[in-house]
Amino acid sequence: MKAFIAFTKKEFTESLRTYRLVILAAVFLMLGVMSPLIAKIFPELFSGVDMGGGLTIIMPEPTVMDSWIQFFSNVGQMGMLALIISFSGIMANELSRGTLINLLTKGMKRHTVILSKFLSASTLWTASYLLCLAVCYAYTEYYWPGGVLHNAFFAFLAPWLFGEFLIALLILGGVLFGSYTGSLLSCFGVIVSMLILNIFPAAQKYNPIVLAGDTLQLLNAQKELPDFIPAAILCAASVVLLLALSVVAFNKKRI
Amino acid sequence: MENLQEYLPFLIPLAVIQLGLMLSSLIHVLRHKTYRVGNRVLWVVLCLVVSVIGPVLYFAIGKGDE
Numbered sequence: 189m190k191a192f193i194a195f196t197k198k199e200f201t202e203s204l205r206t207y208r209l210v211i212l213a214a215v216f217l218m219l220g221v222m223s224p225l226i227a228k229i230f231p232e233l234f235s236g237v238d239m240g241g242g243l244t245i246i247m248p249e250p251t252v253m254d255s256w257i258q259f260f261s262n263v264g265q266m267g268m269l270a271l272i273i274s275f276s277g278i279m280a281n282e283l284s285r286g287t288l289i290n291l292l293t294k295g296m297k298r299h300t301v302i303l304s305k306f307l308s309a310s311t312l313w314t315a316s317y318l319l320c321l322a323v324c325y326a327y328t329e330y331y332w333p334g335g336v337l338h339n340a341f342f343a344f345l346a347p348w349l350f351g352e353f354l355i356a357l358l359i360l361g362g363v364l365f366g367s368y369t370g371s372l373l374s375c376f377g378v379i380v381s382m383l384i385l386n387i388f389p390a391a392q393k394y395n396p397i398v399l400a401g402d403t404l405q406l407l408n409a410q411k412e413l414p415d416f417i418p419a420a421i422l423c424a425a426s427v428v429l430l431l432a433l434s435v436v437a438f439n440k441k442r443i
Numbered sequence: 444m445e446n447l448q449e450y451l452p453f454l455i456p457l458a459v460i461q462l463g464l465m466l467s468s469l470i471h472v473l474r475h476k477t478y479r480v481g482n483r484v485l486w487v488v489l490c491l492v493v494s495v496i497g498p499v500l501y502f503a504i505g506k507g508d509e
Contacts, residue, residue: 207502211464215495218460225453269496273503285508327453368504 191296192304199308208274209312215270216263216316220323223258224331230254252335253408255328263320263347264401271351272358275309276372279362289443299435302359306431309355317348339413343406346399346416353396353423356430363438396423461494468498477507 203209231247282288288301321344328335337343354375361374382397392398398419405411468490472483486505489497 206506207467211499211502214460214464215499218457218495221453221456221460225450225457228453229450266495270499273496273499276503 192300195291195296195300195304196308199304200311203308203312212270212274212312212316213319216267216320217323219259219262219267220320221327223262223324224255224327226258226262227254228331250332252328252332252337255324255332256337256407257404259321259324260347260401260404263317267317267320267347268351268354268400271313272354272372272375275355275358276375277362277368278305278309278355278371279359280366280368280371283362283366283443286443292443298438302363302431302434302438306355306359309359310352313351313355314348317351337407338409339406342413342416342420343403346403346420347401349420349423349427350396350399352427353430356427356434360430360434360437363434363441366441394418394422396420396426399423464495464498465490468501471506472501475507478505479507480505 200209227250231250234245234247292298292301357375357378358371361371362368365371365374379397382395385391386395386397393415396419398416402411403416406413406416469487472478472486472490478486486501489505490501491497493500
């Protein structure tokens with residue numbers, strides 16, 4: 189436990205020194221401000237534009253849902269991309285520099301490394317996501333007060349869960365390939381195969397990728413909670429499985 | 444866009460973050476000689492042109508060890 193705490197502390201210091209913490213906070217803060225702005229500015233940019241021949245575009249007034257539509261698409265795309273890039277070197281940096289050798293030969297357990305890295309990365313991700321959500325909520329509530337959101341807790345929990353899945357995936361990729369390109373490519377490979385799998389309607393219910401942005405449909409009650417539960421359970425189980433696999437692979441790896 | 448003032452509460456923080464990210468990464472690129480991947484020209488262009496993701500990429504992948 190002592191080793192775990194010490195290593196986790198070291199991870200946070202590293203995040204601070206490599207600017208990872210600041211960058212993630214800045215990116216997610218920006219996404220939180222950007223989402224309501226795009227929702228508000230978009231109709232104004234296009235409404236009243238004369239398309240020629242007397243044709244004008246009339247855009248409906250933006251609503252509270254437009255802001256959340258932007259939130260989910262921004263976090264689901266740019267947010268996840270920033271998360272993946274930021275944590276792509278989470279294992280590879282130490283493996284390629286050999287900084288773990290001293291710690292491991294002094295008797296630190298290998299699973300401590302994996303679990304501690306996962307814990308510190310998820311803490312960073314949770315904090316950035318909450319920051320983004322809080323800022324977006326504040327702006328949205330200010331400009332469109334009194335909006336009704338259905339199943340808000342689960343709808344906002346889902347992208348967070350998918351982020352945890354990505355972190356576990358990056359750790360496994362880093363352990364297996366020992367380089368950040370391996371980590372990145374394996375992560376993108378899994379995402380692309382999930383996107384392809386999502387073409388089949390039968391798989392959609394169980395595909396964790398729907399958690400990255402589709403839970404928007406919960407907010408406006410287009411879909412119900414049970415539509416997403418199987419994917420969420422599968423996603424949470426995958427996180428545990430990926431971490432277990434990482435520990436097994438790391439135990440067998442020559443450092 | 445007649446009432447720009449209405450958008451200022453959004454635009455000021457956005458501009459601060461965007462410029463902050465761009466400038467800090469640019470300064471870092473110019474003050475260091477070695478990069479893990481790529482060269483100075485590549486990183487200057489990426490940091491200036493690709494908003495947000497450029498600086499994120501640089502700090503995660505491009506920045507050399509100190």
